Amino acid sequence: xxxxxxDITVIGxxxxxxxxxxxxxxxxxxxxxxxxxxxxxxxxxxxxIHDGFGLHRFGRRMSGSEYAQIFIDEVNExxxxxxxxxxxxxxxxxxxxxxxxxxxxxMHISSGAIILAMGCRERTAGQILLLGxxxxxxxxxxxxxxxxxxxxxxxxxxxxxxxxxxxxxxMARRMTLEGIEVEGVYEVMPNPGGLTRNIVQCLEDFxxxxxxxxxxxxVHGNSVLEGVTVAKIxxxxxxxxxxxxFIPCDLLVLAVGLIPENELSKGAGxxxxxxxxxxxxxxxxxxxVPGIFAAGNVSAVFDxxxxxxxxxxxxxxxxxxxxxxxxxxGEGKDVKIAGNVNFVIxxxxxxxxxxxxxxxxxxxxxDGRSKISAAGGEIAGKSVHQxxxxxxxxxxxxxxxxxxxxEISVGAVG
Amino acid sequence: MKELTCIVCPVGCRITVExxxxxxxxxxxxxxxxxxxxxxxYTDPKRMLxxxxxxxxxxxxxIPVISTAxxxxxxxxxxxxxxxxxxxxxxxxxxxxxxxxxxxxxxxIKASREMPAKAAV
Numbered sequence: 001x002x003x004x005x006x007d008i009t010v011i012g013x014x015x016x017x018x019x020x021x022x023x024x025x026x027x028x029x030x031x032x033x034x035x036x037x038x039x040x041x042x043x044x045x046x047x048x049i050h051d052g053f054g055l056h057r058f059g060r061r062m063s064g065s066e067y068a069q070i071f072i073d074e075v076n077e078x079x080x081x082x083x084x085x086x087x088x089x090x091x092x093x094x095x096x097x098x099x100x101x102x103x104x105x106x107m108h109i110s111s112g113a114i115i116l117a118m119g120c121r122e123r124t125a126g127q128i129l130l131l132g133x134x135x136x137x138x139x140x141x142x143x144x145x146x147x148x149x150x151x152x153x154x155x156x157x158x159x160x161x162x163x164x165x166x167x168x169x170x171m172a173r174r175m176t177l178e179g180i181e182v183e184g185v186y187e188v189m190p191n192p193g194g195l196t197r198n199i200v201q202c203l204e205d206f207x208x209x210x211x212x213x214x215x216x217x218x219v220h221g222n223s224v225l226e227g228v229t230v231a232k233i234x235x236x237x238x239x240x241x242x243x244x245x246f247i248p249c250d251l252l253v254l255a256v257g258l259i260p261e262n263e264l265s266k267g268a269g270x271x272x273x274x275x276x277x278x279x280x281x282x283x284x285x286x287x288x289v290p291g292i293f294a295a296g297n298v299s300a301v302f303d304x305x306x307x308x309x310x311x312x313x314x315x316x317x318x319x320x321x322x323x324x325x326x327x328x329x330g331e332g333k334d335v336k337i338a339g340n341v342n343f344v345i346x347x348x349x350x351x352x353x354x355x356x357x358x359x360x361x362x363x364x365x366x367d368g369r370s371k372i373s374a375a376g377g378e379i380a381g382k383s384v385h386q387x388x389x390x391x392x393x394x395x396x397x398x399x400x401x402x403x404x405x406x407e408i409s410v411g412a413v414g
Numbered sequence: 415m416k417e418l419t420c421i422v423c424p425v426g427c428r429i430t431v432e433x434x435x436x437x438x439x440x441x442x443x444x445x446x447x448x449x450x451x452x453x454x455x456y457t458d459p460k461r462m463l464x465x466x467x468x469x470x471x472x473x474x475x476x477i478p479v480i481s482t483a484x485x486x487x488x489x490x491x492x493x494x495x496x497x498x499x500x501x502x503x504x505x506x507x508x509x510x511x512x513x514x515x516x517x518x519x520x521x522x523i524k525a526s527r528e529m530p531a532k533a534a535v
Contacts, residue, residue: 040473042527049478049526051462063464063480065527069508149466152475177465177494197421201461204419205487386425 001106006033006081008319009097009111011088011264014043015305016296017117018071019312020319024115025078027320033081033109035088035099041075042068043119045305047146050170052197056306067305091116091268095291112323113291115315116265116279120258120297122167128256132218137225141167141255148178156251160228161185162216166194166303166391168255173202175253183247184209186216186230188237191366193255193391195303216252217244225250258301268292275343276300282332282348283356283401284318285311290329293319300345300360303393307360310395314356321354328352338409340364342390349406359408360395363388367412374398375407384413418455420448431456460484463523467497467512472504472529479512480526485519492517504531 008024010017013036021034040046045053048064055061058070075082086101097109122140130138137156145167147153159180161168164187172182185203190213192199203210211230217239218229232243260278262270270279271288278299279287286293295312302308321327332348344361357380363370366389372379377398385394388410398406420427420443429442429452440452454460463485466476485493493516502512506529513523 046527049464049466049480051464051480061462063478063526065478066480066508069527073508149478150474150476152466152468196419196426200419200421205461386423 001108002104004033004107004109005111006031006109007112007323008032008115008316009109009113010034010115010117011091011097012036012043012117012119012296012298013038013041013082013084014117014119014296015045015068015071015308016119016298016312016315017043017115018068018075019309020115020117020293020295020316021080022071022074022078023313023316024320025080027317029316029320029323031081033083033111034075035086035109036082036084037087039085041072041082041084044142047142047149048170049149050174053305056304057309064305071309088264091264091292093269093289095289111291113293113319115312115319116287116292116294116298117296117312118261118264118298120260120301122254123257123259125254128254130216130219132220132228133222135219135221135223135225137221137250138219138252139254141165141171141253144171144251144253145174148174154178154180156180156249158183158249159251159253160216160230160247160249161253161255163187163255163257164189164193164199164210164212165255165257166198168253169194169198169202171253171255172208173206176206176208180251182206182208183249184211184230186211186214188213188215188233191389195391215239217241219252220246225252228252258297260298260301262298265294265298270294273300273343273345273347276345276347278345280348281346282350283314283346283352283358284321284327284350285315285346285356286318286322286327291319291322293322300343302360303391307393307395310358311360314358318356328355333405335359336407337361338407339411340367340370340388341408341410344408349401353401357398357401358395359398360393361408361410362390362393363410365390367410369413370410371413372396373409373411375409376405377401416456418452420451422447422451459487461487461490463490463493463521464526465494465497468501469506469529470501470503471531472506473532474529477502477504477506477512477529478526479523481516482522482524483520485516485521489517489519493519493523497523504529 045064045068293315295315296308
């Protein structure tokens with residue numbers, strides 16, 4: 001088995017891992033290694049060819065691939081080690097890591113600190129109640145995106161999209177531009193799942209109808225998809241059979257949510273948050289296992305890549321301090337939430353005045369003008385938002401956290 | 415008359431644009447940026463263009479491209495048709511101009527990532 005020693009090992013070369021590795025190196029870390037499963041760096045950004053990335057960070061409208069390219073160039077300039085086509089098999093609580101690929105075989109990697117940046121996975125047909133057969137032509141929006149944008153395949157001629165999250169909306173536009181007829185987008189919830197700007201630019205621009213409180217009740221076809229039956233549902237999500245309608249199609253695109261990818265985290269004995277489905281982290285994005293950090297969508301599903309990069313950088317600064325022995329240790333206290341807050345990440349704070357101070361949250365329900373408040377700390381910068389809604393993550397910087405007692409709340413203001 | 419949802423900020427105002435006696439009457443917006451957005455949407459809506467172009471000899475068969483500025487919406491279809499006729503050869507550097515001044519819009523189409531050549535086997 002090949003033995004490798006690093007100061008910091010980053011698992012995953014997507015936006016979180018790239019930002020973490022670059023920041024770790026800039027903070028003076030010695031050997032930084034990125035392990036990537038795909039044949040190249042960039043993660044999901046490589047298939048996100050649409051614009052709208054980097055508005056916060058770079059102040060201009062870039063595609064996902066451009067956003068990734070900037071970080072990849074930095075990784076190369078800084079001399080960060082990268083292994084691609086490599087699968088991490090196990091991470092132990094002692095920070096021992098096992099990985100393999102077809103040229104090096106098995107690898108045993110010992111690290112000063114580990115940053116988890118495995119991202120998230122799409123919910124699949126098996127994870128939602130989809131009645132009918134399992135013909136070909138039923139695939140996740142991300143798969144369709146990769147087929148079209150990277151591999152040059154058209155996976156169908158006529159599509160129905162289930163789920164109105166941002167990936168579903170983006171793919172509605174993309175498929176239309178590529179000549180696939182998009183019959184409509186169907187959303188189980190009474191509210192759209194994606195950002196308003198995507199509803200407008202991806203659906204309204206192309207006259208694609210959005211059907212709320214409607215689901216795919218049945219999938220038809222044995223080996224190949226022949227069509228779907230859609231139907232309205234009531235408030236208990238019961239299908240209203242009298243509203244059933246058959247739509248012939250050869251592609252059913254599922255955009256039904258994302259789940260942080262934490263198989264490795266579980267193996268390492270890291271405590272997970274049932275709400276975010278990612279590791280419980282403190283303000284430095286360190287998990288319950290000292291020296292193992294989490295960044296980006298592995299910790300919670302973010303909506304903006306800018307925030308993903310930011311979390312990677314916070315984790316990297318913590319990891320470098322951990323390796324240098326200057327990171328305070330401690331159990332930490334739970335960050336309390338109140339009002340219209342569904343969850344907040346980081347979930348814990350330790351007594352560390354030099355630590356990270358960014359907090360990210362999602363609200364429970366849409367509301368008008370709302371204010372983020374922090375008891376036991378002081379919100380720096382923007383705290384009032386004209387409108388809040390669950391799909392749009394709120395971020396805030398909290399300064400002067402008092403003896404690690406923090407409560408974050410969101411409430412409507414006049 | 416045209417009704418639109420403003421996308422300048424997350425509020426998403428429903429804005430109505432009407433033409434009265436040759437002048438635009440815009441209602442429903444709650445800020446000047448919304449007014450400006452609605453005016454542009456009514457007179458000459460523009461969009462960024464992103465798609466892929468065929469690439470030969472690269473590590474992937476398609477390379478993503480992006481316009482250097484917004485293009486009038488009415489010309490997007492023709493721009494796409496032109497791009498789908500193209501074929502470029504790897505390697506391509508990030509930012510390489512794929513089409514200069516596409517259809518006289520004054521906007522260039524550039525590669526939105528690098529595309530290394532596939533290693534010979």
